[in-house]
Structures are given as structure tokens and as C-alpha cells.
Amino acid sequence: MQLARRLEIAAAGVDLLDEVHAVAEQRWVDFQPASxxxxxxxxxxxxxxxxxxxxxxLTVFVDGDLDDRGWQTTLTAVRGHGEFDATQTADxxxxxxxxxxELLLRRLxxxxxxxxxxxxxxxxxxxxxxxxxxxTGEEVPAEAVTALxxxxxxxxxxxx
Numbered sequence: 001m002q003l004a005r006r007l008e009i010a011a012a013g014v015d016l017l018d019e020v021h022a023v024a025e026q027r028w029v030d031f032q033p034a035s036x037x038x039x040x041x042x043x044x045x046x047x048x049x050x051x052x053x054x055x056x057x058l059t060v061f062v063d064g065d066l067d068d069r070g071w072q073t074t075l076t077a078v079r080g081h082g083e084f085d086a087t088q089t090a091d092x093x094x095x096x097x098x099x100x101x102e103l104l105l106r107r108l109x110x111x112x113x114x115x116x117x118x119x120x121x122x123x124x125x126x127x128x129x130x131x132x133x134x135x136t137g138e139e140v141p142a143e144a145v146t147a148l149x150x151x152x153x154x155x156x157x158x159x160x
Contacts, residue, residue, distance in 0.1 A: 001121060003062070009122070010058040012112045013104050017051055020100045024050045027099045031091040045080045046092065052077030053096045053133065054104070060129050061122055078133055090134060097130040 028046050029036055035043065056066055056074035066074060076082075079089050105122060108114040114122070 001118060005118070006062045008112055009108060009114065009118065010062045012108055013058045013061075014055065016104060016107050016111075017054060019107065020054055020103055021047055021050055023103050024095050024100055027095045028092070031095065032088060042083070045083055049078045049080055049084070049092050050096060050100065053093065053130075054100050057096070057101075057126050057129050061125050075133065093130050093133050097126060101126045 025043075025046065028050075035046070052074045056070065059066055059070065078084075078092060080092075084092065101123065105114065105119050108122075109119070
């Protein structure tokens with residue numbers, strides 16, 4: 001997918017953040033019923049976390065990754081600036097992965113004519129991104145990469 005198209009999709013996704021927030025906030029209460037009684041500042045942390053997670057996801061969709069500073073900022077927001085416990089963080093990421101992504105896919109299909117392949121690519125990148133937010137993404141050990149490259153060189157395949 002060309003960069004211009006990814007930028008168009010991401011910009012449309014950013015325009016939908018208020019709608020994503022409304023749906024995510026409803027689902028947050030489903031996952032965390034006690035949050036109904038939270039003070040406004042605590043509820044604002046949830047919105048900030050959802051916005052950071054979705055914005056980060058859209059950035060990853062466009063650029064393929066977040067820089068170190070962007071990743072740390074996103075991770076801090078998703079953890080509620082240290083106020084969310086592990087369950088709350090996992091619930092928030094689950095809401096982003098399930099609810100926000102589904103809403104974005106549906107609305108982006110309407111707004112910018114998202115194709116099947118584009119939907120699949122956005123879902124795939126969102127899934128990997130959410131796993132990384134939770135620290136559950138699979139990172140390939142450096143030794144395994146080195147061993148694989150050695151095997152490829154030995155087999156005569158050009159890896160330049």
C-alpha cells in the first residue's frame with residue numbers, strides 16, 4: 001500500500017477519534033464497572049490512554065513503527081501515567097484492539113472506501129501493536145536471527 005493512501009487512512013482515523021472515544025468509554029465501564037464512580041480526572045486518563053493508543057496505532061500503520069520517545073509516551077498514557085494496574089491496562093488495550101479497531105474499520109470503509117486488503121493490513125498491524133503494548137508480542141532472539149542468516153548463507157541464497 002502506498003504511503004499516500006496510508007496517510008489518507010490515518011488522517012480519516014484521527015478524524016474519528018471522538019467517535020472512538022465515545023464507544024471506548026462505554027465499553028470501559030463494561031470492563032471496569034467501578035469506574036462509574038471514578039472522579040473526572042481518572043476518567044480523563046482513560047480517554048487520554050485510548051487516544052494515545054489509537055493515535056499510536058495509526059502512526060504505526062503509516063510509518064511501520066513508533067520512535068522510542070513516541071513509544072514511551074504512548075506506553076505511559078496507556079498505563080494511565082502509572083495509575084492503572086495490569087488488569088486495567090490489559091482491558092484498555094483489549095478495548096482498543098476489539099472495539100476501537102472494529103469501529104475504525106467500519107467507519108473507514110464508509111469514509112475512505114477501505115479495501116479488503118487495507119482492512120486486513122490495518123487489523124494485522126493493530127494486533128501486533130496491541131500485543132507489543134501489553135508486552136506479549138513475540139520478539140525473535142538475536143541468536144535465532146543469526147542462526148537463520150547463517151543457514152541461508154550456507155544454502156547459497158543471496159541475502160544481501
